[in-house]
Amino acid sequence: MELETETIPRKRKGAPTSALATEPDLEDAEPKAKKARLSSILFAENHVVTHKQLCELLKYAVLGKSTVPEPSWCQLLHQNHLNNVVVFILKGMSQLHFYRFYLEFRFLRKAFRHKFSLPPPMSSFLFDIIGLQKKKSARGFPRTIKGSPNCENFILTKFNASITDNSPLFGLNCEMCLTSKGRELTRISLVAEGGHCIVDELVKPDFKILDSFTSFSGITEKILNPVPTKLKDVQELLRQLLPPDAVLVGHFLDLDLRVIKMIHPYVIDTSLLYIGKQSRRFKLRFLAKVILGKDIQCPDKLGHDTIEDARTTLELVRYFLKYGPKKIAELNLEALASREELKAASQGPEKKGGPTKPPNMSVLECLDSMGQKLLFLTRDIDELSSSRNCLTIKCSSNKEVLEEARVEVPLFPFSIVQFSFEPFSPIFADEVKQSMKTKWTEMSTVYAGPFIKNCNIGPLKKMFKSMGPVQSVTLVLETFRPYFRVQYEVLEAAQLAIETMNGILVEGSYIRVHRPVTEFTLECDTLVHELEQDCENQGTIYVTGFGKTFKEHLLEQSSLFPGLEAMILPKDVKRRQQKNYCFLKFKSRDSAQVALEILKGKDWKLKGRHALTPMHLQTWLRDIYPEPVMPSGLRLVPPLLEKHIFQIAEENHPRIVAWRCNRKIEKLYHCLSPGTLCLILLPGTNNTFASHPGLGLMKIKEEEESDPPGLGV
Template identity: 45%
Template sequence: QEKSCRLSAALLGEDCEISRDQLYELLKYAALGKCHNAAQPSWCHIYHQSHLAGVVVVVLHEMSQVHFYRFYLQFKHLRKVFRHRFTLAPSADFLASLYGEGTDLKPQNTAQGLTSTSSECVTKSSDLQCDPIIRRYGETRQGLTSYTLTLEEQKKNCYPIKGSPGCKDYISTECDQQRTDSSPLFGLDCEMCQTAKGNEVTRVSLVDARGRCLLDELVKPERAVMNYRTRFSGVTKKMLLPVKTRLSDIQTKLKEMLPHDAVLVGHSLNADLQALEMIHPSVIDTSLLFARTEGRRFKLKFLAKAVLGKEIQSEQKLGHDPTEDARAALELAQFFIEQGPAKVAELNLEMLLTAEKLAEVSQNKAALQSQGCGVQKQLNEPPRLSKPCFLDCLQVTGQKPLLLGRQGLDSSGPCQSNLSTSNKQILQRALEDVPLSTFSIIQFSLGPEYIASHLHAALHEKVRSKLTDMLTIYAGPFEDSFCLKSVKKEFGRCGPIQSLRVVTETFQPYVCVQYEVLEAAQLAVESLNGAEVAGSCIKVQRPVTAAMLDCDVLIKELELDVENEGVIYVAGLKKSLTETDLQEEFSHLKDLETLFLPKDLQSGKHRNCCFLKFQKSQSALDALEAINGWTVKGSELRSRNALTSGHLWRWMWHMNHSNGKQGKHIFYETMELLSDSEQDLRKKVKKLDHHIKKLYRSLQNNTLCVVLFPGLN
């Protein structure tokens, strides 16, 4: 049964700020894992990393946390699906830091480290025992029947099996004769397109043991083609227009051509047989024959070059040649059978792969540096190579990272890098290419007209202003001679107060209270509206402004935010209580995971509230019921569901304490300009959220997806 990967990061409050090095730790371990000596991140934990299908990083170019909270309601998918949020410390060159440049975290296999070992490429016999090929087949040379997949191996690797539920209408080749070591080998390879049905065959090639082509035909798919995959298949719409051959014709031809004891050879042959909808009982799969650890597989292109000395799948050609691939797979199997496992293990394919990839990285960087440095050319000095970055580390493990975006992506590295002109084009390319890559960086942008620094400053001011309004409540009316101290005490039980003033412009006095946390203001509205305070029955409400018309909707959505699942807010704590006291006081609450006690960032003293995070949502609900009205050291506690995600405490404090006067003077004209374009911006953000939703839904299970708001450079 497939294990489910998950990320655990029980960070709350002040711990929710991570550095670029910590982000690098996470991405490096997710992409490389223990088998490449990458360590678990120090600040979080990835369970079952070896089962990760891939890593996708979505970079929202020149967008920051301000954008997320200004357009919180528009980012509907983003806030409902992504369970963990962290504040990322700003970086001068964000994408470079994402790749790992300039960090202290050096890749395990640096160019220098490998140079010292590459001179010792002759494998010792003691090392052979650890080779996955020897561990699987032993050292003795055997006949071909020893290398055909067993029924269990076929089931494990998704081969079509007679009688299995998904193969009800599949056609058998009827090659049921007993195999011997002299049974004939045939190489098979197919190219596929994508239709509504899934993968459908567009071209089939079959070669015999001498490498002669017996079959090479184009096939008309049954359903309408959604993606021809021309870059890989070489098949175009124009090529298929005159084709009359159908899948049933190919099935008939293969049945006629193959003798009853035929052994089919191919590279990941299960995909070809699934697309052909055919069942064949005896197969050699070269992607499994040349065994590796951790379920990894060598690519056919690499094996052909390393073992046979042949170049296939040339980048100059349009797509793969299935006859060439079928012949290469066949020759690889013949080499393995003739030479035996020991000789194949002595090739030290892992070392050859690493050396090849590092050489390619070095050549690319050397070429770039020689182009950009005329002085070095004049002095005939060899170009200096920088240390391998994060993407280089992926390259040496056989992974080719994918970069898609409009700007700022370094296409000089060992990546598939594509510049597109619009977010829609980027999304389209991502939907096609991300499933084919184990590590992808997809960059979306709002467009240059929306990322100017003065517009960002105005946006910041709007968020700060709205946040101030949401933290503010008005209470009254009170009698002329009311006691302000008792009012402050009553409202202080809901949470830390930043300021309190008496409003005298009204017929009877009112009080304006500005809190430091959103939960405190909401608790005051919910618990004190209609209550008797300082001898008066009062009304408690937030200020009525245009920006506050959607306040109730926003509060409701914040409460339902996945980040706030299992988190409750507790107010009314005495300031004399320490974190240890509170841990002890709340220790009997079921499934309590973390306690966060907010502190004043200037004085360092804790506020009269805390946040409790529970492992289960139900445990949080039970705790809410138990805590409301609970007395701790003479102080009555009040609690409600949390509204602010863990990472927001520090950010809100800074926003709340920033000088809002600038917004009324310096930003006045800019604010008007922003108001004119904000409706367009809102639509663009909504569309961006839809793009992320579409991309997210297309990802395989067990894919780590990270969305980054890097901020302004």
């Protein structure tokens, strides 16, 4: 299902086209004081924000548009009126946690209007978004062998021979993209020792591309569209081509082997072969220049040449084998690298009127340039290196993180508060995803009847469809009189059917319309009420029953609906047609209620109610796997599994953990000063069994928000 969004025009200068809607022009709202504000909706079709885009926002929040570019995915108005930035990281949690324990995250869903997905973390999440480095440990040549951690689902090459001095070398180089499931392969090149390229293939990722990394790879999503080759084809080809005693050569080879998901025990990584002091690893372009005297990866070319890079790694290995480590030490790579960096810095021209800071600066470096320190509160700092402009406070528990944060956070302009939790076990995560899919299906299903035995089915189907898009209508054969099972596409349609059709007279019979009674729908009324109160749903209504011209008709009469900001129009992907329902986004719930009454009063034959499904939740439900991949012969029932866990360790049950986490953030939030940009980040998880995308929530705390009773600071 695609979403088309029609933004209601406003008199506003410089509004980005990526935002669906914006706040009223604060510059015209004198004499009110300007306040930092976020755009009311982020963007239309893609709710996934990459770590790079998240970093863009944080740098802009620190420095402003005079020094760094504005974020490309959302709008932050009056950045200079921000007082603080606080980032809460819930390490070990993902979207799956948030939607599985939706009721427990009461404060987060009621306070934070802006939600967006994050891709699964592929490296250090803190480094990607802030620039906090991991400690570097001394490493030898990487050896990938059967049984290594995080490689249980990788494919083995056919290695069954010992290596000798005559074992053949093969240069391997890959390009990759970022998808909703992490990094995936887009191009692979394999070069034999003599320099002949034996494999050069474009590869189509299995999941939706979020970032093609075109500046590095030269590959675009358009180029990959017609490509038939998939990862499994590449794996099979390499198994056939590589001899049993092959030695793979590459630069940062561990990344290439992970992206092709293959295990091979005999490797040489040139980034480790020419390693510097304190485990510094040099770029391939630098090594090619100073060791081989050749220029590769030229800046005037779009993307890297994987064949050229693979050949270069082979040449570097041959050079090392010929001259040995003593010759490399005489070159003094550290001094040469420092000289190159100084030269590049002195030649970097600044654009007139543009940003004065390099766009690749980290948030930590931005703070340093402002003479400010980052506050970092966490339980897990053993793996992080120290930084001169970062005050790190290590705590013994999440409770201590909360206590320290309430004292220290108000004293710093930029803070990171990290709570750490155990992620779901792989089997439990699969069961949770399946139960969520089942729960939503049953909540969107109604039973209607009884009808007379010779009822006219055609008009009845039309009556059901008037509530919204129907996925299936099934005649129930186990009853004396006919009943129908109607599965709707959206929850709003099912709820509307219950509210408007239950108890009505149809062909001489008073019918009942209700949901199936199962373990998943026992507390459905509570969940529906809470969904209606979700901050993302405030001011949004669901409307169904209109024709093809409704969009134009509504836009022409938009003056009837004050406060209308946007129309969200779902499309049928297969038919490429607009569906006969939409969501209308208003500035406030009161404006939405007025519009709902006007729409029902008009002779437009429309039906509607307040929205129940946040757009972000719709996207997530559509993306989760309908069927989990389970080991053969193993079947687990979610309620029994949860009961089993609860009995073993009630205090550590995920539901209790989620409730306490929500409570901690609520307490901390009310300690923040007005004008604070607050981000809640559930980074997601990534392991050998499965990857789960993360979730972000954000808002700016306003002056009128007060501490609720019982939350004394």
